[in-house]
Amino acid sequence: VNLNLPAPNTTRIRLLVAYDGTDFCGWQRQSTTGTPSIQETLEKALSKIYDAPINCSAAGRTDAGVHALGQVAHFDAPRLMKTDLPWALRSVLPPSVAVKEAWIAPPEFHATLSATKKNYRYLVYNAPRVNPILGRYSYWVRDPQDIAYLNQTASYLIGTHDFKSFQSAGTPVRSTVRTIYHAEWRRVFHSNVLLFSVTGDGFLKQMVRNVVGTMLDLAKYGCDPQEMKRIIGEQNRTKAGPTAPPEGLFMRKVYYPLDLDRQCRKFYNDKS
Amino acid sequence: VNLNLPAPNTTRIRLLVAYDGTDFCGWQRQSTTGTPSIQETLEKALSKIYDAPINCSAAGRTDAGVHALGQVAHFDAPRLMKTDLPWALRSVLPPSVAVKEAWIAPPEFHATLSATKKNYRYLVYNAPRVNPILGRYSYWVRDPQDIAYLNQTASYLIGTHDFKSFQSAGTPVRSTVRTIYHAEWRRVFHSNVLLFSVTGDGFLKQMVRNVVGTMLDLAKYGCDPQEMKRIIGEQNRTKAGPTAPPEGLFMRKVYYPLDLDRQCRKFYNDKS
Numbered sequence: 002v003n004l005n006l007p008a009p010n011t012t013r014i015r016l017l018v019a020y021d022g023t024d025f026c027g028w029q030r031q032s033t034t035g036t037p038s039i040q041e042t043l044e045k046a047l048s049k050i051y052d053a054p055i056n057c058s059a060a061g062r063t064d065a066g067v068h069a070l071g072q073v074a075h076f077d078a079p080r081l082m083k084t085d086l087p088w089a090l091r092s093v094l095p096p097s098v099a100v101k102e103a104w105i106a107p108p109e110f111h112a113t114l115s116a117t118k119k120n121y122r123y124l125v126y127n128a129p130r131v132n133p134i135l136g137r138y139s140y141w142v143r144d145p146q147d148i149a150y151l152n153q154t155a156s157y158l159i160g161t162h163d164f165k166s167f168q169s170a171g172t173p174v175r176s177t178v179r180t181i182y183h184a185e186w187r188r189v190f191h192s193n194v195l196l197f198s199v200t201g202d203g204f205l206k207q208m209v210r211n212v213v214g215t216m217l218d219l220a221k222y223g224c225d226p227q228e229m230k231r232i233i234g235e236q237n238r239t240k241a242g243p244t245a246p247p248e249g250l251f252m253r254k255v256y257y258p259l260d261l262d263r264q265c266r267k268f269y270n271d272k273s
Numbered sequence: 274v275n276l277n278l279p280a281p282n283t284t285r286i287r288l289l290v291a292y293d294g295t296d297f298c299g300w301q302r303q304s305t306t307g308t309p310s311i312q313e314t315l316e317k318a319l320s321k322i323y324d325a326p327i328n329c330s331a332a333g334r335t336d337a338g339v340h341a342l343g344q345v346a347h348f349d350a351p352r353l354m355k356t357d358l359p360w361a362l363r364s365v366l367p368p369s370v371a372v373k374e375a376w377i378a379p380p381e382f383h384a385t386l387s388a389t390k391k392n393y394r395y396l397v398y399n400a401p402r403v404n405p406i407l408g409r410y411s412y413w414v415r416d417p418q419d420i421a422y423l424n425q426t427a428s429y430l431i432g433t434h435d436f437k438s439f440q441s442a443g444t445p446v447r448s449t450v451r452t453i454y455h456a457e458w459r460r461v462f463h464s465n466v467l468l469f470s471v472t473g474d475g476f477l478k479q480m481v482r483n484v485v486g487t488m489l490d491l492a493k494y495g496c497d498p499q500e501m502k503r504i505i506g507e508q509n510r511t512k513a514g515p516t517a518p519p520e521g522l523f524m525r526k527v528y529y530p531l532d533l534d535r536q537c538r539k540f541y542n543d544k545s
Binding site: 021132 | 291292293340342359363368369370371373374402403404405406408409410462523
């Protein structure tokens, strides 16, 4: 029995969502903090459009300050409107949150549970002086970095490993084993911006930020890149490096099984 | 008699300044608005460092919401400190304003009066859906743009012309004749971002934004690119297009005579 199917007479809608996470407490609804969450912001906007309470689930709960270019969420619409939903949402969402696309999804589509792969990007601004424009969207590291060295450390992430060393405390999970398909640093267009791109079947709490913080620490102390392999083997958070700050992290893409993707369809005439 | 020379026993300091203009009322000190100006923010920080009132002049007064990657300013320091001034300023400036470099300048250096050329950039985000990350730093235009067309319209800007048609009201100037050395649109790395780069010996009030707004309007109405030439000839603001929004505009570089540049020197040991 799949308890996550839509209620009778509702339609499951899939959303592609982008946001600037700077002024949010993260994806998840939190009643305790004063800062709004992306989830409650989106739910409030959808509830206004449908004039009924709407709940949303997302592919991954991004932390406070983390951005998204391609977060995926779903909700169950009480009725079907022929309007351009992303366009309609513009007037009820703040400029820092945007729904880029909306589809009618098959009932078994679940933003969290159906996801098979995710891609994250982490931006490092690597220059002697701070840059106020990039400050919102990158981590400023003064010491000049060697991309080849960083890629050697990153290479040990690839494959199926127990990533317990890179899991921050707080959210219990059944297993800390994850598969990383791709992990690579590159310099963005000969600039001072370094980009770390990582794709995996799933990520532990703050895993990307912990991995980035560790790679940059190994570089700082001039360690052998193989140290990365040893740290993974330790399966102990205290053996790895610090958590890199949230402003450099972007949830870029979530992957779903092809047959689910194929069953998703637009329900409005795109204005563009 | 040059009234702009430093007072006795002071040293003229040249600064390279970058800022995110989003939350400022522009460069210039304004007592009337509640929002701070870049000028007063910088002056307050310098006054704290020198423990004396400091006044700053800049190469150009950017408008509210306009950003800078390479604004140039000068002030007269009451005494010479051997400290790394950009570094010291970090602790007294908000993260949205950064002094990237500081030099002892020759007494005759004047950020505004000595400037010979300026380069501005304007970013257009050209995609059907809004992008919350780029929203702070670009103008969102939905209709697909043709770079070749835009470049045809831009070509008529090059040379020495009376640019009265592109001058917003408010600041009287002796002459509305300016020389544009370079004006070109390009697509940034095959992305949805279009960049207009323009270099000239000077710019009238809101001239870059008025020029951009006009080029985009000509594109929108499918006009002959030669209309740009006619509009320049009209010497009438009402014949040109709207003022493009400030968030897309970046003051990128200010040029000074080579001999003045050569006389500028650092007065501290750079930490980097």
